[in-house]
Amino acid sequence: MKNDRKCILLTVIIFLFIGVSQPTFAQSNDKTQVGAASWYGSKYHGRKTSSGERYNKNEMTAAHKTLPFGTMVKVTNPANDKSVILRINDRGPFVGKRIIDVSEAAARKLGMHSEGVAKVKVEVLDKSDLAAATAEAKPGAYTIQTAANHQQAEALSRKLKAFDKHLPLEMAEERVNGRKVVLLKAGRFNSRNEAEAFNELLEEEGLAGKVSEA
CATH class of the missing domain: 3.30.70 (Alpha-Beta Plaits)
Structure with missing residues (x-):
C-alpha cells in the first residue's frame, strides 16, 4: 500500500510540475496559446528551415515547437492590439518558455521589433477562421x-x-x-x-x- 501511495504521489507531482513549467494551449480552447514571442531576421535569412523551405525574413511566417507545418495562426500583441496572420514553416523557439518565433516583417507589424520579445496570443485558424480573417485578401493582389x-x-x-x-x-x-x-x-x-x-x-x-x- 505504501508503495502504491508513493507511486500515486510521484505521478501527481510530475503532472503538476509539467503543467506548471510548460507553456501549454489553454485548456478551455485548444486553439489558443498565450506566452512570450521572439523574432529572427537577417542572420537566418536564406537558410533552410525545419520544413525544408528557405527562411525569408520578409515573409509572414513563424516557427513553433509542435504545430504542423503549414498551419495558419493569428498572432496578436495585446499591448497594442496589432495582429498578423502567419504560416508555420519552422521549429522553435528553443529559448526559455517562448512559444513562437516570428519573422522580422511580422515583428514589425506586431510592434515588437525594437523590444525583441513580447507577450502575445497565438490562435490556430481553421478553414472558416482563415476565410474570415483573409476575406479581403487576393493571391498576389x-x-x-x-x-x-x-x-x-x-x-x-x-x-x-x-x-x-x-x-x-x-x-x-x-x-x-x-x-x-x-x-x-x-x-x-x-x-x-x-x-x-x-x-x-x-x-x-x-x-x-x-x-x-x-
Missing part, C-alpha cells in the same frame, strides 16, 4: 510600386535585387499626367498588411515605394 525614368528604374531594380534576390520585379512603361514613365512593381503580396510590412523594411534602405493593388 498587392505590389510596391515606384514611378521613375529608365535610368532610375534600372538603378532601383539592381538595389532591390541586392536587398532580396528572390523579389519578383516587373517594369512597364506608362503615361502619368501626359509624361512617359517607367513603373517598377516589386513583389506579389497576398494582403496589404504583408506588402506594408515589406515596404517598411525597404524604407530603412531608402528603397520604399507605394503599396498598391497589382
Whole structure:
C-alpha cells in the first residue's frame, strides 16, 4: 500500500510540475496559446528551415515547437492590439518558455521589433477562421510600386535585387499626367498588411515605394 501511495504521489507531482513549467494551449480552447514571442531576421535569412523551405525574413511566417507545418495562426500583441496572420514553416523557439518565433516583417507589424520579445496570443485558424480573417485578401493582389525614368528604374531594380534576390520585379512603361514613365512593381503580396510590412523594411534602405493593388 505504501508503495502504491508513493507511486500515486510521484505521478501527481510530475503532472503538476509539467503543467506548471510548460507553456501549454489553454485548456478551455485548444486553439489558443498565450506566452512570450521572439523574432529572427537577417542572420537566418536564406537558410533552410525545419520544413525544408528557405527562411525569408520578409515573409509572414513563424516557427513553433509542435504545430504542423503549414498551419495558419493569428498572432496578436495585446499591448497594442496589432495582429498578423502567419504560416508555420519552422521549429522553435528553443529559448526559455517562448512559444513562437516570428519573422522580422511580422515583428514589425506586431510592434515588437525594437523590444525583441513580447507577450502575445497565438490562435490556430481553421478553414472558416482563415476565410474570415483573409476575406479581403487576393493571391498576389498587392505590389510596391515606384514611378521613375529608365535610368532610375534600372538603378532601383539592381538595389532591390541586392536587398532580396528572390523579389519578383516587373517594369512597364506608362503615361502619368501626359509624361512617359517607367513603373517598377516589386513583389506579389497576398494582403496589404504583408506588402506594408515589406515596404517598411525597404524604407530603412531608402528603397520604399507605394503599396498598391497589382
